[in-house]
Amino acid sequence: MTADPNIPTPEEARAELVATLNAIEDKLNVPKQVQKATDKLTAKVLTVKEEQPAVFIAGVVGIAAIAGLAVWGIVRSFTR
8 A cells, every 4th residue: 555645744744733833823923923023113224224314314303293293282282
């Protein structure tokens, strides 16, 4: 009796199951996904900072302006 080449061995099936479960765990692990996204964004920001300092400075100023306007708007709404 010969083994069917389309049917994996138990070791291959276990390895495939482990890989599938690890992939599912990676997708459903929200803290891990947030960390990956944070790392990716940090790398992009550092790249822009090194390669295009003017763009980086403009971005920082823009973010600071938006934050300042948001704080000003909130304070103004509470004081009226």
